Amino acid sequence: MNSINKLMKYETAGDPISGTLWTRKTREIISNELLTIGISIGKTTIGKLLKKMDFSLRSNNKKISNGGRVLTKEEAEKRNNQF
Numbered sequence: 001m002n003s004i005n006k007l008m009k010y011e012t013a014g015d016p017i018s019g020t021l022w023t024r025k026t027r028e029i030i031s032n033e034l035l036t037i038g039i040s041i042g043k044t045t046i047g048k049l050l051k052k053m054d055f056s057l058r059s060n061n062k063k064i065s066n067g068g069r070v071l072t073k074e075e076a077e078k079r080n081n082q083f
Helices: 001-007 027-036 044-050 072-081
Strands: 013-015 021-023
Touching: 001 027, 001 044, 027 044
Parallel strands: none
Antiparallel strands: 013 021
16 A cells, blocks of 8 residues: 555645545556555555545546536537537
């Protein structure tokens, strides 16, 4: 677990009120980085270790700026054309 702590030193975020911690790295990235230093460990085991270290497994959620309304095909095409 010490190697995981070193890898996540600058990739840890959290909520100061609740004390919840999470990492900006995925389990796969952590697994691959450990492999480069000679430690072979699977992503499932990484997830279990992170839970033992009191990390919450989170994923990024894209916020939709239109209030969650689904765009019609024409609206989506107009929006895409402006870029």
